[in-house]
Amino acid sequence: xxxxxxxxxFRVLKTGQSMTLxxxxxxxxxxxxxxxxxxxxxxxLIHYSVGEGTTAKGxxxxxxxxxxxxxQNFLLGLESAAPSQTSVYFxxxxxxxxxxxxxxxxxxxxxxxxxxx
Amino acid sequence: xxxxxxSPQSMFIQEGEDVSMNxxxxxxxxxxxxxxxxxxxxxxxxxxxxxxxxxxxxxRLTAQFGxxxxxxxxxxxxxxxxxxxxxxxxxxxxxYQLIWGAGxxxxxxx
Numbered sequence: 001x002x003x004x005x006x007x008x009x010f011r012v013l014k015t016g017q018s019m020t021l022x023x024x025x026x027x028x029x030x031x032x033x034x035x036x037x038x039x040x041x042x043x044x045l046i047h048y049s050v051g052e053g054t055t056a057k058g059x060x061x062x063x064x065x066x067x068x069x070x071x072q073n074f075l076l077g078l079e080s081a082a083p084s085q086t087s088v089y090f091x092x093x094x095x096x097x098x099x100x101x102x103x104x105x106x107x108x109x110x111x112x113x114x115x116x117x
Numbered sequence: 118x119x120x121x122x123x124s125p126q127s128m129f130i131q132e133g134e135d136v137s138m139n140x141x142x143x144x145x146x147x148x149x150x151x152x153x154x155x156x157x158x159x160x161x162x163x164x165x166x167x168x169x170x171x172x173x174x175x176x177r178l179t180a181q182f183g184x185x186x187x188x189x190x191x192x193x194x195x196x197x198x199x200x201x202x203x204x205x206x207x208x209x210x211x212x213y214q215l216i217w218g219a220g221x222x223x224x225x226x227x
Contacts, residue, residue, distance in 0.1 A: 004159075042123075042205060042217040043160075058214075090159050097213040104148050104209050108159030 002026055006091050006109035013081045013116045021076040021112050023091030031094045032074040033058075033106065034066060036087040043090065049074055081116045088113050123206050123218025129226050130196050138204060138221040139190040146208035149189040150215070151180050155202045163204075164191070198225050 004025045013019055023032065030051050035043040045058030047066040055066045063085060065077045074093075078085060092106040123140045130136055140149070148167055152160035164175050166182035166189060173180055177194045189208070193200055206218040 040126075040219060042219040043207075044217075045214070092159070097209075104213070104215065105150065105162055105165055106160075106215070108161070110157070110159050 004091055004093055004107050004109035006089075006112045008112060009110065010113050011115070013078075013114065015082060015116060017081050018077070018079050019081065019114075020078075021089055021091075021114075023074045023076070023093075023109060025072055025074075025091075025093040025107070027093060027095070027107065028071070029093035029095045029107070030071075031097065032068065033092045033094075034064070034074065034076045035090045035092065036060065037090060037111075038087050046076065046089075078114075081114075083116045086114060086116045121206065121208055121216045121218045123221055125221055126219070127222040127224065129224050131226050132196060132198060134196050136193040136196050136200070136223065137190060138206075139188060140206035140208070140218045141188040142208050142216070143187075144210060145186040146210055146216075147186075148209040149180070149182050150207040150209075151178075151189070151191050152205045152207065153202050154205065154220075160205055193223075196223075196225065201225050 007022045033048040034046040037043050044060050046064050049055050049068040052071040067075045089112045091109045094106045120143045150165050151163045154160040164173050164180040169186050170184050171182040180191045203220040203222050205220045207215045209215050
């Protein structure tokens with residue numbers, strides 16, 4: 001199994017350009033997440049999805065949009081990139097949530113490094 | 118909002134030494150997760166904890182869910198070079214959102 005696959009791995013954009021990051025998971029997980037990671041700040045949740053056709057805002061959603069048209073795919077879009085969006089972006093998925101063993105465990109992709117000039 | 122403090126921020130250790138790191142929260146968590154991230158990769162789960170007081174091992178790694186439900190620690194015994202990386206804790210509260218620590222960077226002294 002591939003697990004969680006992110007494309008592209010690297011991208012350089014100019015300010016104002018748009019792009020889409022693709023995340024695909026082959027584990028039939030219900031929940032999918034987009035995080036950004038900046039030095040010394042850990043992981044911050046951008047948007048997440050609790051199932052096909054649903055999306056919700058996380059901690060830092062401004063400047064990003066997402067779509068989950070198919071259960072296995074979760075897309076992250078930047079409509080007008082800004083230098084503050086230079087970061088490493090991680091997609092993750094989990095099968096279910098709850099206060100019981102095995103819940104809430106996220107499987108991460110390898111990351112997409114985005115530089116906005 | 119909920120905050121999670123992870124310490125230390127970084128550690129320089131000799132091969133063979135034991136390592137200890139911890140996370141404390143301003144509020145109660147129902148789940149604690151410990152992840153490791155190596156350069157150029159995404160975080161990988163090490164240990165998951167679901168009950169207050171729970172002590173779980175994974176090889177040389179041991180993690181505990183604090184009795185107060187506001188803290189957790191991770192110990193690594195007899196460190197080896199492949200232990201280098203960034204270790205993250207994450208806690209989950211009643212709203213099912215994970216809160217992440219800023220990470221502990223483990224560096225082996227040459």
